[in-house]
Amino acid sequence: MASAFSSSGNDKLFGHGPSPLIRCVLLVLLSIVIITVDHREGHLDRVRQSLALLTYPIQLIVDLPSSAIDRASESLSRRGELLEENRRLRAERLELSGQVQRLESLEQENERLRELLQSGERVGERLLAAELLQVSLDPFRHRVVVDKGSRHGVYQGQPLLDADGVMGQITHLGPFGAEAILITDPSHAIPVEVNRNGLRTIAVGTGNLTRLELPYLPNNADIQEGDLLVTSGLGMRFPRGYPVGTVQSVERRPGETFAAIHAEPAAALNRSREVLLVWREDGLPFDRDPLADPDSNGGRDQDQNDGSGSMDEGESQ
Amino acid sequence: MRDQPAQARWVIWLSLLVALALTIWPLPDTVAPFRPEWSALVLIYWIMALPHRVNVGTAWITGLLLDVLTGSLLGQHALALAIMSLVVAGSHLRIRVFPVWQQAMTVMALLGLYELMLILVDGVTGNLYDLEWRWAPVLAGMLLWPWIMFLLRALRRQFGVS
Numbered sequence: 001m002a003s004a005f006s007s008s009g010n011d012k013l014f015g016h017g018p019s020p021l022i023r024c025v026l027l028v029l030l031s032i033v034i035i036t037v038d039h040r041e042g043h044l045d046r047v048r049q050s051l052a053l054l055t056y057p058i059q060l061i062v063d064l065p066s067s068a069i070d071r072a073s074e075s076l077s078r079r080g081e082l083l084e085e086n087r088r089l090r091a092e093r094l095e096l097s098g099q100v101q102r103l104e105s106l107e108q109e110n111e112r113l114r115e116l117l118q119s120g121e122r123v124g125e126r127l128l129a130a131e132l133l134q135v136s137l138d139p140f141r142h143r144v145v146v147d148k149g150s151r152h153g154v155y156q157g158q159p160l161l162d163a164d165g166v167m168g169q170i171t172h173l174g175p176f177g178a179e180a181i182l183i184t185d186p187s188h189a190i191p192v193e194v195n196r197n198g199l200r201t202i203a204v205g206t207g208n209l210t211r212l213e214l215p216y217l218p219n220n221a222d223i224q225e226g227d228l229l230v231t232s233g234l235g236m237r238f239p240r241g242y243p244v245g246t247v248q249s250v251e252r253r254p255g256e257t258f259a260a261i262h263a264e265p266a267a268a269l270n271r272s273r274e275v276l277l278v279w280r281e282d283g284l285p286f287d288r289d290p291l292a293d294p295d296s297n298g299g300r301d302q303d304q305n306d307g308s309g310s311m312d313e314g315e316s317q
Numbered sequence: 318m319r320d321q322p323a324q325a326r327w328v329i330w331l332s333l334l335v336a337l338a339l340t341i342w343p344l345p346d347t348v349a350p351f352r353p354e355w356s357a358l359v360l361i362y363w364i365m366a367l368p369h370r371v372n373v374g375t376a377w378i379t380g381l382l383l384d385v386l387t388g389s390l391l392g393q394h395a396l397a398l399a400i401m402s403l404v405v406a407g408s409h410l411r412i413r414v415f416p417v418w419q420q421a422m423t424v425m426a427l428l429g430l431y432e433l434m435l436i437l438v439d440g441v442t443g444n445l446y447d448l449e450w451r452w453a454p455v456l457a458g459m460l461l462w463p464w465i466m467f468l469l470r471a472l473r474r475q476f477g478v479s
């Protein structure tokens with residue numbers, strides 16, 4: 001196509017004849033086909049991945065100043081500050097390992113109780129630390145770029161955590177980097193449950209980094225301010241039991257079917273640079289309910305989606 | 318004379334690369350909605366100045382890269398840039414002789430068309446949010462046009478791009 005144009009391009013006076021129009025029409029049709037295929041099927045991941053090889057360096061270059069400043073401030077900070085930080089981290093570690101001791105015995109106990117109830121085993125999880133690149137993709141959508149890609153075993157739909165809670169999931173994969181959608185993006189929904197009583201619902205993004213919406217709870221639902229929301233694992237994408245947010249306001253509206261409930265994300269969505277990627281312990285993706293026994297439901301996973309599964313899929317547009 | 322086109326392409330591709338980088342440059346939240354559409358502005362200039370060198374195909378490829386870079390629907394920016402470029406290519410002789418302020422108004426109309434195509438695709442695929450801020454990049458692009466044009470024209474003359 002390029003050669004066809006350069007031959008007509010020598011003709012500078014008439015360079016804007018019918019040829020650009022025809023080319024434009026062809027390209028527009030091609031674009032519409034690509035848009036449709038990408039929107040409906042998502043078969044173009046390969047094209048996207050190979051193009052990502054070209055665009056990932058641009059993202060790295062844009063990230064360079066802020067990562068250089070981070071590194072410089074690390075090497076320039078005073079000895080006293082470093083000692084202070086070291087002391088603080090040591091204390092934190094002691095505290096955390098104390099909590100983990102109790103957690104291990106609780107996990108054992110949970111396992112035994114599950115055996116008594118004859119329900120499936122909980123699958124363990126494996127974590128990989130990654131860094132977010134300091135790039136802003138679109139002010140109206142909440143997307144971030146992670147510096148780990150398919151080379152590191154990252155897969156599409158993989159959950160992304162930070163130190164405090166769930167951040168989002170991977171949407172587009174490149175060989176060296178990947179793009180993730182945050183839970184506050186308006187097109188994202190995550191199945192959650194109230195930690196206090198197990199009430200299940202869906203938390204939808206609002207487009208505001210500090211706000212989630214719970215639009216599907218009736219006025220008489222047992223939920224109150226300060227309730228912790230954790231992932232319910234029902235979307236078969238996020239592992240169960242990770243904190244998502246805290247309920248901030250519950251407004252029961254007598255005239256409406258549903259209450260207006262808002263929550264604040266637990267993860268520091270606009271501040272974290274260090275994030276965690278989660279796998280099952282055996283390295284497989286979470287595309288199946290980790291609690292379900294694959295033999296007992298005869299592989300008919302699709303039917304037991306209670307609507308939250310399909311909501312969760314809704315992000316990939 | 319023969320080796321100038323090679324030089325020329327180098328400058329054009331570099332300016333487009335810089336435009337792509339500026340598109341994802343981190344900005345404070347208050348300024349971010351006003352981020353101009355850098356790639357569209359740079360493409361408008363090159364198509365206006367060198368329509369035989371930069372054309373609808375260049376715009377389409379840039380748009381495809383923009384799609385992958387920002388993670389939007391594949392083909393969305395490509396479609397919008399191709400249509401906008403067709404209009405520029407069709408009227409480049411007129412736009413070239415406009416005074417700067419009139420050029421800026423034309424650029425605003427072109428950016429408006431570009432934004433409209435993006436909104437159209439967003440609407441059809443059900444991704445339309447924050448509609449009330451979509452005018453901001455158009456306005457920012459119009460205000461920045463004179464500076465971008467002077468800068469790129471200086472570059473073009475400096476390197477003898479033709």
